[in-house]
Amino acid sequence: MGLIGMEELADRFVELAALLGDRSRAKILWCLLDGKAYTAGELATVSELSLSGCSNHLRKLLEAKVLKVIPQGRHRYYSLYDGEVAHAMEAFASLVGAPIQLKERRSSTPVTLRKARSCYKHLAGALGVAVFKAFQDKGYVEIVLDEVYVSERGLRFLVAQGICKESEPGLTAKLKLCLDWSERELHLGGWLGIHLLRWLLQEDWLRPSNASRKLTVSAKGKKHFNEVLGIDTDEL
Template sequence: MESTFRDGPDIARIAALIGDPARANILSALMSGKALTASELATEANVSLQTASSHLSKLTDGALINARKSGRHRYFTLANEEVASVLEALMGLAATSGHLRTRTGPKDAALRKARVCYNHLAGDMGVRMFRAMVAKGHLDTSGGELTLTNAGQAFVQMLGIDVEALPKTRAPLCRECLDWSERTSHLAGQLGRALLAEFISNGWAKREHSSRVITITRAGETAFDQHFPAP
């Protein structure tokens, strides 16, 4: 007898959308947080433009990505941070289960050190920041929900972030995100996004073109040693 889901969310449809290798590559490319064209995503997925367009249509219909037009081009982004969180968690699960791609390259070590996870810092440096903030009492993980303490609010204020001035959105202020390479948490949410933006603004970090790699500058290494010391 054929088994079907009668009630509840249709996880099979979402899983099928993500599970296709070409669509998985498209979604992974959009984890950079940048808006990319169909041609750029076809290259990332190693498929023809026509095939990529078909995949993009399915992902848009499935509410996993958004499309917007600017001039003659249509640009695609992940639909929201929730989609990014699911993708990062799946990357972590795949890595933990031993399902790793055999293709490696010069950017592999750089991606593991520091990369953008949709809109916040991930990799070794992101995990290091999270651990340091927890150790210093800036983040509280004891209540089952990640919160910014009063000491933490003063700390990020010193770094240049006014928590009260952050945009009012549905996204939580602080959220743990499973890091696929380190297999532990880094900081997401509005605060994670604001911190990465501040690091880039003050020259501690640089976004690499056409990549998720974040380069920590010499000034950034010094600042991290001061504010987020490694254990």
Template sequence: MKAGTDLAQIASLVGDPARANMLAALMGGTALTASELAMEAGVTLPTASAHLARLSDGGLLRMTRQGRHRYYALADHQVAAMLESIMGVAAALGPRKVLPGPRDTAMREARICYDHLAGEAGVAMFDAFAGRGLIAIDGDDVNLTDKGAGFFSDFGLDIEAMRGKRRPVCRSCLDWSVRRSHLAGSLGAGMLDRFIALKWARREKNSRVIRFTPPGRAAFEKMLRADEGRTGA
């Protein structure tokens, strides 16, 4: 059956340990070179190049050239969502760490998932926006409400531009660490960009971890609790 064949093909691409490590390294949304991905996978450069060719041919990666270098990134947000879901299954069914380290704690609290906020902070934001009626959830569908459009426009986001894109404005993404949904889509990406622009948070170097500053954390939590008004001017 064709559907089964397609599933098996994608599973075989993701299932190799070296390729899985490469894909996980690209979940931060940053394009990396073959050499950098070889280091992430713990393989030689020729082996990494062979893996990257398979991932590219399979539609999971896109490659761009800049000068003499080739940079690889996840093909799109759908690939990132698939990987996040697989990580959730692995976290639920795989071996459990008895004493997770500080890096694990930071990743659980707030991290980037391709281009949007994930972890406990991302889930809290999704729940708060739904509770305040800024987004409407109907099963697996997430939609921006009129109230939400006004709020996010006041926060500094271009909602009309988001609506003109092929990418969904709102989408839920299953969070592998919290195992509940966080906000993805153009709106999720826009909110994280806005947090960074406002200096509420910054991305930790060479990591998916998002660090909120103390004032930024306070402003973020105030935004989640607020009912009305401008929050990010």
């Protein structure tokens, strides 16, 4: 790399360091280290800023690709841009000896709905988030340029389980993800979310409630979620 290239990188490094060195922005980033997404109002509270002041900081962090924003209904939720940013933030924290602990966020969601519920026609709640993570861990979905698709391994899994047919249209289309409103993490939506919940109900892994959107894990489901996806539903 030539001298000009090195100077450009040095300038960029200085700009980024200055951006992260602001006390209010540091508080925002520290809050987001738990891996969840928060609204501007929530981040304004933890950073002790006005909403307009916090929004200004968020805009700068978005422009620098330190944060990303996910629109969901009437709200916009902010989170760290990716795993590399999170790793960098944790490395900074380790330099000052700060312990990295996941914060337990208090939710206004009724306890009966937090574990598992239907969201439109797909699975939501802690179980929905766990299923999406399991799909990632097992390589059933892959991320290409920030878009999520079913992988070849995932397609074989879906067909083998009877969740969908190999000839079904739309299997190569990008997946729709929803930001779970109680967990503040992503769960599967769109066509895969619809097929998956329908199958989970048909196979009696989950049972619906007549009175609400609550879903209950059956004894069969408890066993198979663990065996097939490595999810211990008792720990959710």
